[in-house]
Structure formats: structure tokens, C-alpha cells
Amino acid sequence: MNALPDIKGAQITEASSVIALEDITRSFGLVHALRGISFSLVPGRALALVGESGCGKTSCARIIARMDNPTSGTMLFRGKDVTAVGSGTEEKSYRRAVQMVFQDPFASLNPVFSVGHHLVRPLKLHGHVQGRKGAADGVDALLESVGLDPILTAHKFPHELSGGQRQRVNIARALAVQPEVLVADEPTSMLDVSIRLGILELLSSIKRQRNLALLYITHDIATAAHVAEEIVVMFAGQMVEWGDTMSVITDPRHPYTKLLLSAVPDPYQPFVPGDSAQFLQHAEKIRQISRPSSDGIDKVGPNHFVRTLGKIA
Amino acid sequence: MNNALLQIRDLSVDYLLDKGVFNAVKNVSFDIGRGELFGLAGESGCGKSTIAYAITRLAKPPAWVAGGEILLDGQDLLGMTERALQVVRWKRIGMVFQSAMNSLNPLMRVEAQFHDVLYRHTGSNREKSRARAEEMFRLVGIPADRLSNYPHQFSGGMRQRIVIAICLALSPELIIMDEPTTALDVVVQREILEQVVDLQKSHGFSVLFITHDLHLMAQICHRIGVMLKGELVEVGDVKQVSRAPVHDYTKRLWGAIPSLPSMNAMERSPA
Numbered sequence: 001m002n003a004l005p006d007i008k009g010a011q012i013t014e015a016s017s018v019i020a021l022e023d024i025t026r027s028f029g030l031v032h033a034l035r036g037i038s039f040s041l042v043p044g045r046a047l048a049l050v051g052e053s054g055c056g057k058t059s060c061a062r063i064i065a066r067m068d069n070p071t072s073g074t075m076l077f078r079g080k081d082v083t084a085v086g087s088g089t090e091e092k093s094y095r096r097a098v099q100m101v102f103q104d105p106f107a108s109l110n111p112v113f114s115v116g117h118h119l120v121r122p123l124k125l126h127g128h129v130q131g132r133k134g135a136a137d138g139v140d141a142l143l144e145s146v147g148l149d150p151i152l153t154a155h156k157f158p159h160e161l162s163g164g165q166r167q168r169v170n171i172a173r174a175l176a177v178q179p180e181v182l183v184a185d186e187p188t189s190m191l192d193v194s195i196r197l198g199i200l201e202l203l204s205s206i207k208r209q210r211n212l213a214l215l216y217i218t219h220d221i222a223t224a225a226h227v228a229e230e231i232v233v234m235f236a237g238q239m240v241e242w243g244d245t246m247s248v249i250t251d252p253r254h255p256y257t258k259l260l261l262s263a264v265p266d267p268y269q270p271f272v273p274g275d276s277a278q279f280l281q282h283a284e285k286i287r288q289i290s291r292p293s294s295d296g297i298d299k300v301g302p303n304h305f306v307r308t309l310g311k312i313a
Numbered sequence: 314m315n316n317a318l319l320q321i322r323d324l325s326v327d328y329l330l331d332k333g334v335f336n337a338v339k340n341v342s343f344d345i346g347r348g349e350l351f352g353l354a355g356e357s358g359c360g361k362s363t364i365a366y367a368i369t370r371l372a373k374p375p376a377w378v379a380g381g382e383i384l385l386d387g388q389d390l391l392g393m394t395e396r397a398l399q400v401v402r403w404k405r406i407g408m409v410f411q412s413a414m415n416s417l418n419p420l421m422r423v424e425a426q427f428h429d430v431l432y433r434h435t436g437s438n439r440e441k442s443r444a445r446a447e448e449m450f451r452l453v454g455i456p457a458d459r460l461s462n463y464p465h466q467f468s469g470g471m472r473q474r475i476v477i478a479i480c481l482a483l484s485p486e487l488i489i490m491d492e493p494t495t496a497l498d499v500v501v502q503r504e505i506l507e508q509v510v511d512l513q514k515s516h517g518f519s520v521l522f523i524t525h526d527l528h529l530m531a532q533i534c535h536r537i538g539v540m541l542k543g544e545l546v547e548v549g550d551v552k553q554v555s556r557a558p559v560h561d562y563t564k565r566l567w568g569a570i571p572s573l574p575s576m577n578a579m580e581r582s583p584a
């Protein structure tokens with residue numbers, strides 16, 4: 001179990017976890033982006049974080065990637081409290097261990113550098129390759145591993161690539177550092193389906209081979225099942241349902257999880273003009289009942305937890 | 314089809330590079346009828362966005378339209394002066410692009426961005442713009458009191474909905490949506506696209522819907538075109554392309570979609 005019930009103040013940590021969040025909150029003024037988030041990331045395993053747009057997924061990722069600090073709560077790295085920024089060397093080793101692939105491939109590559117340059121830099125910086133030949137081979141291997149043709153791609157600049165091609169470069173760049181933890185924030189949402197599966201399989205195999213702990217953030221609950229052993233469904237800053245992926249997906253208990261599953265595109269159910277109000281009302285009702293804070297957690301399976309509905313204010 | 318709103322004839326678009334010419338779009342022809350939802354599918358890099366940019370003539374060098382015609386109501390967009398085109402863009406052809414969520418001005422409140430667009434294209438005053446903005450926010454499911462916020466105060470998905478709202482505010486005849494919901498969760502995606510389908514029916518605009526999610530495309534579009542490496546390899550009615558695809562590539566695209574493991578206690582759509 002690497003998604004834990006968030007029992008306030010309790011120090012529950014999976015012994016083998018590389019990163020653990022305990023009762024993390026993050027507020028932006030009146031917006032409570034995260035409310036009592038607790039889960040841990042384990043080497044060789046993937047945790048999927050799914051939920052509606054704006055529910056706080058990226059806020060979690062930014063805290064783990066040290067781009068933001070929590071309002072309260074604790075973050076552990078190899079069992080050590082790293083909530084507060086530590087010494088220079090500690091920070092450096094943390095930042096090297098935790099790499100991130102962002103949601104938007106358009107914003108995260110530097111327009112003045114070639115694809116090759118984006119990959120050579122981390123390879124050299126972290127001493128993973130020696131010499132010109134080594135660097136070129138390293139770049140080729142990385143590009144091939146993400147399904148790009150090295151000869152066609154290495155010399156290109158970001159603006160010469162399609163959205164999907166850019167995202168693959170981003171994944172290659174994160175892998176160049178050889179991290180322990182990979183936080184992938186919607187890594188495939190801009191990739192076409194025919195490549196999506198390939199990338200997800202790539203992430204899975206890297207996870208196994210390199211014993212990588214993977215946090216896979218997605219709004220595509222169907223892909224979560226292909227990558228992650230465990231899943232956390234978030235709504236409005238709270239974890240509403242979590243545990244074993246197959247258990248959550250095949251036997252959803254929380255109304256929001258059910259809504260999410262019901263909205264997965266189904267080619268045999270075309271949208272009918274005039275129906276939108278009905279779906280909107282249904283979705284809005286479920287959001288309303290799912291939003292209030294609640295401390296109640298039901299254990300509904302060996303590794304399957306559901307938050308009880310809170311009182312509507 | 315004579316009453317087509319948009320006719321694309323033998324369109325070829327190249328990228329002129331130091332190393333030579335790259336043919337990104339090769340002799341592509343298709344029509345979008347009035348009130349039609351037309352989908353363009355195909356894998357990453359096949360040229361979908363290049364077509365979208367060519368239609369609105371927003372393609373910048375090194376992109377070069379090497380040949381063909383793009384007719385809106387019979388009028389060739391490729392031959393128009395930039396000035397004439399300004400009137401067409403946004404007012405007649407609305408655009409929601411892949412990275413649209415980053416196209417909002419970070420320094421301007423969202424309300425002001427609505428007014429900016431509405432004033433420029435319709436001469437609207439502040440009061441009218443505010444009312445229209447509130448109406449559009451309701452449409453895309455964001456509380457109207459957040460109109461006074463700045464873009465960074467919204468999540469990526471919310472920003473994308475705002476761009477769609479701004480585009481719809483001008484009631485264009487054709488809306489080009491290039492991966493409009495890739496950054497959104499499936500619930501919000503379905504809410505927005507069901508609304509697009511509804512609004513399309515009530516307002517009668519046409520849509521060019523670009524995505525690589527064939528499942529989603531099949532739920533929305535009347536006709537679908539499938540592209541492979543710059544060529545349009547199959548065009549047809551949604552039923553035909555989804556249930557009886559002719560081209561091997563289309564069949565492969567369908568086979569490659571990650572689907573949910575079967576569910577037992579699953580609620581399908583309401584009622």
C-alpha cells in the first residue's frame with residue numbers, strides 16, 4: 001500500500017518509500033488547493049494521480065519537485081524530513097533524484113537550443129557520458145527510447161517539432177538525469193493515442209528496469225490502469241478514493257470516481273444535441289456533494305479506501 | 314458539396330528548412346458543410362495543426378503554402394489581403410489552439426480580455442462585454458465572480474475553458490478547435506464538448522475538430538478525416554470511419570487506444 005489514509009498527525013510511512021507526503025495542505029489565499037494529502041512513492045512502482053482540472057494535481061507535483069512549499073504537512077525523502085529546504089548538497093541530491101515532465105510541452109523547452117543540446121547538457125552535467133562520441137551515442141539512445149529518429153530529430157529546434165514530438169523530447173530529457181523519482185504531469189495528454197500506449201509502456205519498462213518511483217498525473221483514468229499499480233482520485237484538493245488501481249476502477253465507490261469513469265470517451269455513445277444540460281446538472285450535483293471536507297475514511301477492500309461525504313455547508 | 318462553408322482544395326504546405334523542403338501537408342482536399350462537425354484525426358506530426366494554421370493564414374515562415382485553395386463561402390482566403398483577413402479571423406473563424414491556455418495575457422484580468430476582444434471585433438462597450446463574459450463563463454462552468462481574476466489564478470484546464478469562452482463570445486461561423494480539451498479531465502471535457510454540440514445545433518456554426526482521440530471524435534463529429542504523414546488517407550461519415558474503416562492506418566489507430574478494464578459496478582451516463 002503506498003497511498004495512505006490521512007490520519008492527522010500520525011507518522012505513517014511505507015518503510016520502502018522514497019518520497020512520502022503526510023497531511024500536506026497548500027492554500028492560495030482562500031483557495032484550498034490541497035487538503036490533507038498523504039501518499040508515498042515506492043521504487044519500481046507507479047502511483048497515478050487523477051482528478052478534475054483544478055483539483056490540485058499539479059500543486060502536488062510542484063511540491064514534490066520543490067518548485068513550491070506546502071502550507072502545512074510533512075514531506076519525507078528516504079525517511080528524512082525535507083519539508084524545509086536543507087543544505088546546498090542535500091538540495092542538489094534531491095533535485096537530481098526527482099525529475100519532472102510537465103503538462104505543456106510548448107512551455108518547457110528552450111527555443112534557442114537544439115534537441116541534442118537539451119539532452120547533452122544533463123547527460124554531461126551528471127557525468128553519465130564521456131567525450132563527444134559518448135555524448136552523441138547517449139543522445140541517440142535517449143531519442144530512440146522515446147520513439148524519435150535520432151538522425152531526423154537531434155539537430156532540430158523545439159519550434160520545428162509537433163506538440164507530441166516535443167513532449168517526447170521532454171521525457172528523454174528527464175530520463176537523461178537518471179532520476180530515482182519521475183513526476184510526470186499529464187505526459188501524454190498532448191500525444192496521439194497511437195503513441196500514447198508506447199510512451200506509457202516505455203514509462204512502465206523504465207520504472208521496472210531502473211527501479212524508478214513514478215508519479216503519473218493524468219486526467220485519463222483509462223491510461224492509469226496501464227501504468228500504475230495504485231491510484232489516487234482527487235477532487236477539490238482532497239483524496240476521495242485510493243488504493244489498488246484495478247480495485248478502484250472496477251469497483252468505484254465514491255460518486256466522483258463513478259462520474260469520472262462514466263465520462264471516459266465511448267465511441268458508441270455519440271453526444272446527442274440537447275443533452276448537455278442533463279449531464280451538466282448531474283456532474284454539478286456530484287461536485288457539490290464531493291466538495292465538503294471530511295475526515296471519515298472507509299476501508300472497502302484490502303487496499304481500497306474511500307472518503308465519506310462531508311456535510312454541505 | 315456546393316453549400317460547403319469551407320472548401321479545401323489540393324492544399325500543400327511546406328516547411329522551408331536549411332536542409333531542404335519538408336512537405337508537411339500534401340494535396341489535401343476536404344469540405345466542411347454549414348453546421349457540420351468535421352473531425353481531423355491522425356498521429357502526432359501528421360500535419361493537423363499545420364492545416365489549422367493555414368486556414369487562418371497564421372502559418373509563419375518557414376511554413377509556406379505551396380499550392381491549393383482554401384475557400385470560405387467561395388472566397389479564397391489565400392488570396393485575401395491581410396486587412397480583409399483581419400475581419401475573417403476570430404469574427405467569422407474562431408480558433409482554439411493546442412496551447413491556447415498560454416495565449417491569455419498574464420497581466421490582464423480575464424474580464425478585460427473579454428472586453429478587449431469584444432470591443433475590437435464588435436465595438437462592444439464595457440457593460441455589454443461584462444454581461445457577455447458572465448454568460449460565457451456560465452457556459453463553460455466557471456463562477457462568474459472569478460472574471461476579475463488573472464490567468465495564473467486558474468488551473469491549466471480552467472484557462473483552456475476561458476479561451477473557448479472568449480472564442481464562443483464572438484459567435485463565429487466556423488470554429489477551429491485544435492486539441493481543445495487535451496488539458497482537461499474527461500468530465501469537464503464532456504461537459505464542454507456536449508455544450509459545443511448543443512450550441513452548434515442551436516447556433517448552426519461549423520466546427521473543425523482536431524484531436525488524436527478517435528473515441529472522442531466519434532462521439533462528436535458528423536464526418537471524420539484521417540491523416541497520415543501529410544496525406545488525407547480516409548474521409549467519411551463517422552459511422553463508416555469508426556465501424557468499417559477502409560484504410561489500414563485507420564484500423565491501427567483504433568486498435569491503439571488504451572481502454573478501461575471492464576467494470577462491474579459502473580454507472581454509465583445518467584439516464
Ligand SMILES: Nc1ncnc2c1ncn2[C@@H]1O[C@H](COP(=O)(O)OP(=O)(O)OP(=O)(O)O)[C@@H](O)[C@H]1O
Pocket residue numbers: 028031032033051052053054055056057058059060103219465466467468469470471496497498
Ligand atoms: N499561484 C496560484 N495562485 C492562486 N491560485 C492557484 C495558484 N496555483 C494554483 N491555484 C489554484 O489551485 C487549484 C489547483 O490548481 P492545480 O494547478 O494544482 O490543478 P490541476 O489539478 O493540476 O489542474 P489541471 O488538470 O487543470 O492542470 C486551482 O483552483 C487553481 O486555480
Ligand SMILES: Nc1ncnc2c1ncn2[C@@H]1O[C@H](COP(=O)(O)OP(=O)(O)OP(=O)(O)O)[C@@H](O)[C@H]1O
Pocket residue numbers: 159160161162163164165190192328330335337355356357358359360361362363364374375376411525
Ligand atoms: N516551424 C516548423 N519548421 C519545421 N518543421 C515543422 C514546423 N512546424 C511543424 N513542423 C513539422 O511539420 C509536421 C507537421 O506538424 P504539425 O504541428 O502540423 O503536426 P500535428 O499533426 O498537429 O501533430 P500533433 O498531434 O503532435 O500536434 C511535423 O513533422 C513537424 O515536425
Ligand SMILES: [Mg+2]
Pocket residue numbers: 057058059103185468469
Ligand atoms: Mg495541472
Ligand SMILES: [Mg+2]
Pocket residue numbers: 162163361362363411491
Ligand atoms: Mg498539432
